[in-house]
Amino acid sequence: MIKNYSPKEIEKKWQQVWQEEEAFAATDDYSKPKYYALVEFPYPSGQGLHVGHPRPYTALDIVARKRRMQGYNVLYPMGWDAFGLPTENYAIKNHIHPKIVTENNVKHFKEQLQSLGYSFDWDREINTTDPNYYHWTQWIFLKLFNAGLAYKSEMPINWCTSCKVGLANEEVVNGVCERCGAPVVRKVKSQWMLKITEYADKLIDGLEGLDYIEKVKVSQKNWIGRSQGAEVDFSLKDKPEKLRIYTTRPDTLFGVTYMVLSPEHPYIDKYQDEIQNWEEIAAYREQAARKSDFERAELAKEKTGVEIKGLRGINPVNGQEIPIWISDYVLMSYGTGAIMAVPAHDERDWEFAKKFGLPIVEVVAGGDVQNAAFTDVATGKLVNSGFLDGMEVADAKKAILQWLEEKKVGTPKKNYKLRDWVFSRQRYWGEPIPVVQCDKCGYVPLPEGQLPLELPEVESYMPTDNGESPLAAMTDWVNTTCPCCGGPAKRETDTMPQWAGSSWYYLRYTDPHNEEALASKEAMKYWLPVDWYNGGMEHTTLHLLYSRFWHKFLYDQGVVPCPEPYQKRTSHGMILGENGEKMSKSRGNVVNPDDIVEEFGADTLRTYEMFIGAFELSASWSQEGVKGCRRFLDRVWKLQDMVTDGEGYSKEMETRMHQTIKKVSSDFEALKYNTAIAAMMALINEFYHVGRVTKGELRTFLILLNPVAPHITEEMWQDMGFEGRLYQASWPEYDEAKTVxxxxxxxxxxxxxxxxxxxxxxxxxxxxxxxxxxxxxxxxxxxxxxxxxxxxxxxxxxxxx
The missing domain is CATH 3.10.20.590 (Ubiquitin-like (UB roll))
Incomplete structure (x- = not known):
C-alpha cells in the first residue's frame, strides 16, 4: 500500500533538492543548443502575488522544463522591476525608506514564487534598484544622449494633482492618473525626451518575420500610426503666412469646407489683435488647457469649438474662402496643429459640421451625406472636384500630389501618431539621470567612469508643490562641477521613469554579474534573441515598443548582435474573480495563492491555472475547479497501486500512449495547456478502466505531467525507482504510425x-x-x-x- 499524498512534505522536499543541485541553472556551455524563455518580471508590491501571476509563470515554466528534457541549455530567469511610484507613495505614507520597502516586498515575492516550484535560474536574479544594475541603465541613457536621441524640452505635460508628478500619455486613463485615480491637468514643464520617433519606421518594418500573435503586431502598428499623405499650404486671407496642414486624403481637397486649429497654435497669439472675438477664444483655450491629450482626442466625446472671427483660409485647389475654427480635438503634438475638414468623408468632421451648421460637400461618390451621415469612402470616383472628376481614388491621389508639387503648395509626406517619449519624472525613487547643467557648457553627460550615479539618502520623499523632484532640495548633491570645463554645475534632479529598467532587463539576464559591460558580447551572441517572451496584453504596446526601440538603438551602436530582442511574443488572459469581475480588494474577490498552496498544494494550483481555460482568454476563478484538479492529482498518486512489470506499453494502451505523447507535446507548444491536461486526464481514465499500468506507461506519463506538476511527479519517479532525477529525463517521442x-x-x-x-x-x-x-x-x-x-x-x- 502506498503512503499518503502529502503536498506539504513533498513540495518543500523537492524545492530544497532543486536548490541544492542547482537543477535549473543555465550553463556557460555555448556549444549546446540554447533556449531563452522569458516572462515579464513583476513589480514587487506590498500585496504580494495574486493568482494572476502564476498563470504566465507556469505556462513558460512548462516550456522551459520541456526544453531541458529535449536537450537544450535553457535560460529561464526572474528579477524585479522595483523602481516606481507605488513604492515611493507607500514609503511617504508609512515613513519607511523606499529601499527598505522594496527589500521587504522582494523577499516576500521570492518566497511565494519559490513555493510554487518554478524552474527559474535564481543565480541570475536582477533588481532594477541595484546600483550594479542601474549603472548600465544610466550607461544606455548616455549612449542615447551622445547620439542626439535624448534631449530636454519645454512642453505641456500631464500632471497628476495627487502624485505631483508628470505622467506619460499612457499613464492617463479617462482623464485620471492610472495609479491613484486623481484628476490630471496640463502643465508646462522642462522634460527629458527620448527621440523614439527616429525609429518609427524600423519599429514597424522590424515586425515582419517575428512570431508575434497578430493582435500584438496590430497594437504596435496602431500606436506608431504610420500614414502616407501630403502636407498642403492653405493661404491666410490678406496675410503673408501659410497655414500648413497634413492629410492622408489630399484627393478630397475640393471637399474642404472649414479648417480647425489647435488651441495652442502660434498663429492664434500672433494675430490676437485681429481676432474679433478674442475673449471667447481665450476662454476656450483656458478650458482646453485643463484636459489631457487623451481626453481631447477621445472620438466619442461631444465636439466643442469656437470660430476665429477675423481669420479666414483660402483653399489652394479652388480659391474658395473658408472659416477657421479652434477646437481641442486638434493637438499640436500631432501633425502641424492644424487640419483641413472634409465633413462628407470624415466622421469627426461630419459631427462637428452638423453641430455648428457648416457646409458638407461630397467629393467621392457614395451616399446622401447631407441628410444621412458621412461617407467613409476609400474607393470610388471623384465628384465635385474639378480636374479630378471621374477619377478613381487611387488615381486621384497621384494626380493631386503631382498638381500640389507643380503649384508649389504641397508635398508628399509620411506622418506618425507616435510622439517622442517623455523620459523624466519629478520623483525620488528612480534612476538618477547622469547629466549636469552648466551655465557655460549647457547639458553635459557624466563620464562613464563616474557611473553609477547613485541615489542620495534624503530626509523627505514628499513631492514638491512646484513640481520639482525631492532631490532638488539636496543642495550638497545637486551642486557639483562640470565634467567639461570644471566650473560650477548642477545635477539633474529628475529621475528616470519605471519604463527605463524594464527596457533592457532581458539583456542583463544573459550575464548578470558582469562589471565591465551590461553583458558580454559572447553571452549576448549565444542567448539572443529571446526565443519566447510572454506577458500581459496591456504591455504589448508601450513596454514592448520601448524595449524594441532601445534594442534597435543598441544594435545600431554595435552593442547587441541582433536587430530584434524577442523572436516570439505571446500574451495571456486575466484571471477574474468567481463573480466574473476583475479581482480587487474593493470587490472582495481576491484569491491569495498562498491559501491555495496551503490547502491543496502548489501542484494543484499550477494544474488549475493551466486547466482554467484557453490561455489567451480571460477566465473566472472557480474553487470547485481547484478541487477537481486536486482530485486528478490524487488519482495520479494512486496509480502506484496499479503498477505491473513491463518497461514497454501494453497492447491495449499502445495507441493511446502514442496519441497522448503527440497531443501533449503539440499542445504545450501551442499554448493549449488546458487541452493537454485534458488529454492526460483521459489517459488516467484509460488506466483505471484497464485496471493496471505498466512501469513504462507510468514512466512516460510522469514525464508528460512533470512540467505542469513537478513535485508530485518527481516524488513518484523516486518511489518507483526510476533512474536519476525526473527533471533530467528525456522527453518521450511518439511513433506517428502508432497514433492511428x-x-x-x-x-x-x-x-x-x-x-x-x-x-x-x-x-x-x-x-x-x-x-x-x-x-x-x-x-x-x-x-x-x-x-x-x-x-x-x-x-x-x-x-x-
Whole structure:
C-alpha cells in the first residue's frame, strides 16, 4: 500500500533538492543548443502575488522544463522591476525608506514564487534598484544622449494633482492618473525626451518575420500610426503666412469646407489683435488647457469649438474662402496643429459640421451625406472636384500630389501618431539621470567612469508643490562641477521613469554579474534573441515598443548582435474573480495563492491555472475547479497501486500512449495547456478502466505531467525507482504510425436507425464486418433481410422487411 499524498512534505522536499543541485541553472556551455524563455518580471508590491501571476509563470515554466528534457541549455530567469511610484507613495505614507520597502516586498515575492516550484535560474536574479544594475541603465541613457536621441524640452505635460508628478500619455486613463485615480491637468514643464520617433519606421518594418500573435503586431502598428499623405499650404486671407496642414486624403481637397486649429497654435497669439472675438477664444483655450491629450482626442466625446472671427483660409485647389475654427480635438503634438475638414468623408468632421451648421460637400461618390451621415469612402470616383472628376481614388491621389508639387503648395509626406517619449519624472525613487547643467557648457553627460550615479539618502520623499523632484532640495548633491570645463554645475534632479529598467532587463539576464559591460558580447551572441517572451496584453504596446526601440538603438551602436530582442511574443488572459469581475480588494474577490498552496498544494494550483481555460482568454476563478484538479492529482498518486512489470506499453494502451505523447507535446507548444491536461486526464481514465499500468506507461506519463506538476511527479519517479532525477529525463517521442487507431467503433443500424456499436479492426473486410454487426443486433433481426450495407470504418446497415 502506498503512503499518503502529502503536498506539504513533498513540495518543500523537492524545492530544497532543486536548490541544492542547482537543477535549473543555465550553463556557460555555448556549444549546446540554447533556449531563452522569458516572462515579464513583476513589480514587487506590498500585496504580494495574486493568482494572476502564476498563470504566465507556469505556462513558460512548462516550456522551459520541456526544453531541458529535449536537450537544450535553457535560460529561464526572474528579477524585479522595483523602481516606481507605488513604492515611493507607500514609503511617504508609512515613513519607511523606499529601499527598505522594496527589500521587504522582494523577499516576500521570492518566497511565494519559490513555493510554487518554478524552474527559474535564481543565480541570475536582477533588481532594477541595484546600483550594479542601474549603472548600465544610466550607461544606455548616455549612449542615447551622445547620439542626439535624448534631449530636454519645454512642453505641456500631464500632471497628476495627487502624485505631483508628470505622467506619460499612457499613464492617463479617462482623464485620471492610472495609479491613484486623481484628476490630471496640463502643465508646462522642462522634460527629458527620448527621440523614439527616429525609429518609427524600423519599429514597424522590424515586425515582419517575428512570431508575434497578430493582435500584438496590430497594437504596435496602431500606436506608431504610420500614414502616407501630403502636407498642403492653405493661404491666410490678406496675410503673408501659410497655414500648413497634413492629410492622408489630399484627393478630397475640393471637399474642404472649414479648417480647425489647435488651441495652442502660434498663429492664434500672433494675430490676437485681429481676432474679433478674442475673449471667447481665450476662454476656450483656458478650458482646453485643463484636459489631457487623451481626453481631447477621445472620438466619442461631444465636439466643442469656437470660430476665429477675423481669420479666414483660402483653399489652394479652388480659391474658395473658408472659416477657421479652434477646437481641442486638434493637438499640436500631432501633425502641424492644424487640419483641413472634409465633413462628407470624415466622421469627426461630419459631427462637428452638423453641430455648428457648416457646409458638407461630397467629393467621392457614395451616399446622401447631407441628410444621412458621412461617407467613409476609400474607393470610388471623384465628384465635385474639378480636374479630378471621374477619377478613381487611387488615381486621384497621384494626380493631386503631382498638381500640389507643380503649384508649389504641397508635398508628399509620411506622418506618425507616435510622439517622442517623455523620459523624466519629478520623483525620488528612480534612476538618477547622469547629466549636469552648466551655465557655460549647457547639458553635459557624466563620464562613464563616474557611473553609477547613485541615489542620495534624503530626509523627505514628499513631492514638491512646484513640481520639482525631492532631490532638488539636496543642495550638497545637486551642486557639483562640470565634467567639461570644471566650473560650477548642477545635477539633474529628475529621475528616470519605471519604463527605463524594464527596457533592457532581458539583456542583463544573459550575464548578470558582469562589471565591465551590461553583458558580454559572447553571452549576448549565444542567448539572443529571446526565443519566447510572454506577458500581459496591456504591455504589448508601450513596454514592448520601448524595449524594441532601445534594442534597435543598441544594435545600431554595435552593442547587441541582433536587430530584434524577442523572436516570439505571446500574451495571456486575466484571471477574474468567481463573480466574473476583475479581482480587487474593493470587490472582495481576491484569491491569495498562498491559501491555495496551503490547502491543496502548489501542484494543484499550477494544474488549475493551466486547466482554467484557453490561455489567451480571460477566465473566472472557480474553487470547485481547484478541487477537481486536486482530485486528478490524487488519482495520479494512486496509480502506484496499479503498477505491473513491463518497461514497454501494453497492447491495449499502445495507441493511446502514442496519441497522448503527440497531443501533449503539440499542445504545450501551442499554448493549449488546458487541452493537454485534458488529454492526460483521459489517459488516467484509460488506466483505471484497464485496471493496471505498466512501469513504462507510468514512466512516460510522469514525464508528460512533470512540467505542469513537478513535485508530485518527481516524488513518484523516486518511489518507483526510476533512474536519476525526473527533471533530467528525456522527453518521450511518439511513433506517428502508432497514433492511428487499429480498432474503430462502428455504428450498427437496422433500417437506418442505430441499434448497437461494435469495435472492429480498422482494416476489416465487408463480410466480416457485416457478420459482426448482425451478431451484435441478432435479437432485433426478426424480418427478412433484403440488403446489407457496409461503409468502411463508419456504418453497418441491415435493411429488413
Amino acid at each position: 487507431e487499429s480498432v474503430v467503433e462502428i455504428a450498427v443500424q437496422i433500417n437506418g436507425k442505430t441499434r448497437a456499436v461494435v469495435k472492429l479492426p480498422k482494416d476489416i473486410g465487408k463480410e466480416e464486418a457485416i457478420a459482426a454487426g448482425k451478431e451484435a443486433v441478432a435479437e432485433r433481426l426478426t424480418g427478412n433481410i433484403v440488403k446489407e450495407i457496409y461503409v468502411p470504418g463508419r456504418i453497418i446497415n441491415i435493411v429488413q422487411k
